[in-house]
Amino acid sequence: MNGTVTIAGGGLAGLSLACGLRSRGVAVEVHEAGSYPRHRVCGEFISGVEASTLDALGIRADFGDALLHSGVAWFREGRKIHEDVLPAPALGISRHRLDLRLRDRAIAAGGIVHERSRQLREPREGLVWAAGRIPQRGPWIGLKCHFHDLEMVADLEMHLGANGYAGLAGIEDGGVNVCGLFKVDRSRRAPGPELLLDYLSAGGNHKLVERLKAARADEVSFSAVAGFELGRQEIEDDFCAIGDAESMIPPFTGNGMSMAFQSAEVALDPLERWSRGSHPWEACVAEIRRGLRQRFHRRLRVASAMHPVLLRRGGRTFLEVLARSGALPFRPLLSLVR
Numbered sequence: 358m359n360g361t362v363t364i365a366g367g368g369l370a371g372l373s374l375a376c377g378l379r380s381r382g383v384a385v386e387v388h389e390a391g392s393y394p395r396h397r398v399c400g401e402f403i404s405g406v407e408a409s410t411l412d413a414l415g416i417r418a419d420f421g422d423a424l425l426h427s428g429v430a431w432f433r434e435g436r437k438i439h440e441d442v443l444p445a446p447a448l449g450i451s452r453h454r455l456d457l458r459l460r461d462r463a464i465a466a467g468g469i470v471h472e473r474s475r476q477l478r479e480p481r482e483g484l485v486w487a488a489g490r491i492p493q494r495g496p497w498i499g500l501k502c503h504f505h506d507l508e509m510v511a512d513l514e515m516h517l518g519a520n521g522y523a524g525l526a527g528i529e530d531g532g533v534n535v536c537g538l539f540k541v542d543r544s545r546r547a548p549g550p551e552l553l554l555d556y557l558s559a560g561g562n563h564k565l566v567e568r569l570k571a572a573r574a575d576e577v578s579f580s581a582v583a584g585f586e587l588g589r590q591e592i593e594d595d596f597c598a599i600g601d602a603e604s605m606i607p608p609f610t611g612n613g614m615s616m617a618f619q620s621a622e623v624a625l626d627p628l629e630r631w632s633r634g635s636h637p638w639e640a641c642v643a644e645i646r647r648g649l650r651q652r653f654h655r656r657l658r659v660a661s662a663m664h665p666v667l668l669r670r671g672g673r674t675f676l677e678v679l680a681r682s683g684a685l686p687f688r689p690l691l692s693l694v695r
């Protein structure tokens with residue numbers, strides 16, 4: 358063994374990669390800008406990850422108590438337009454719990470995790486960039502808050518509105534995560550969870566807002582993020598990036614966390630060979646980039662084409678007409694973004 362793999366970013370991509378590399382005996386150091394546990398803007402609905410990927414990373418046991426979600430219901434401004442069952446159950450677990458578990462697993466496996474350690478974005482041998490979405494001017498704001506005492510209509514509720522969409526999904530301890538992606542509106546300035554309700558109201562989701570007002574918001578869980586672009590991210594030629602730092606699939610797919618794990622899986626073999634000295638760094642980076650393109654190209658293209666449809670009034674009407682006439686190809690579309 359020679360090279361230590363340095364991972365910038367202790368989110369799902371970075372920590373799961375650290376766990377996977379440690380299970381192969383590779384030395385790893387993770388640098389995380391923040392600390393654990395922490396709430397993150399995320400729908401906390403994990404759909405499309407195979408058990409084989411979690412096994413390859415050595416983290417399957419961390420999902421043993423996750424909720425299993427199968428039923429989905431789509432709403433447009435309060436009207437239910439479609440109900441369906443997922444071909445395979447999705448997992449429900451908060452990032453507050455999951456990220457902490459993965460940190461503990463990485464450390465127990467012999468990895469080193471530095472918290473409050475922000476890395477500089479510069480290509481260097483042995484550095485994997487897993488630092489999530491790239492801060493830049495972007496049209497989106499993501500808002501999330503956990504609620505209690507909230508009755509659900511389905512395991513996953515998706516609510517489309519005039520300014521974006523929000524998903525509701527159960528997490529541990531009877532909580533429901535409410536997470537939305539909206540077009541930024543700088544005139545909206547409400548504090549904490551009220552900002553989420555304000556954006557939902559502005560999009561016409563009044564019924565949902567009434568339900569949330571009758572429930573109990575966990576104010577500490579409120580988080581917000583703005584200033585990012587969806588899709589493939591700008592990456593320097595010889596730079597090794599995985600997870601959201603490489604590409605951000607639109608959140609309506611519920612597939613971003615699965616991609617974080619899958620991108621870590623793609624990186625395992627090349628990084629192990631580099632670490633053992635049998636693979637030059639440039640070849641390792643090229644192999645990872647090729648692997649990510651092959652694995653994600655189709656779903657990113659399809660999701661990027663579908664996303665604007667959800668954001669346009671005409672697109673939502675089209676979807677509603679298809680759904681009401683029973684002609685919405687939900688499962689085929691879902692399989693294209695997996």
Ligand SMILES: Cc1cc2nc3c(=O)[nH]c(=O)nc-3n(C[C@H](O)[C@H](O)[C@H](O)COP(=O)(O)OP(=O)(O)OC[C@H]3O[C@@H](n4cnc5c(N)ncnc54)[C@H](O)[C@@H]3O)c2cc1C
Nearest residue numbers: 366368369370390400476488489499600601608611613614
């Ligand atoms: C509104 C919204 C809803 C979503 N809903 C879902 C969903 O329901 N299902 C799903 O699968 N996906 C969802 N996603 C996507 C999902 O959250 C991401 O795809 C996933 O978190 C990516 O993991 P990651 O490890 O790449 O990045 P992150 O989880 O963002 O982790 C990156 C880490 O890097 C750290 N960091 C940043 N900069 C530095 C630095 N310079 N040095 C060191 N550390 C640094 C950060 O603190 C962070 O901990 C959603 C996204 C949004 C915006």
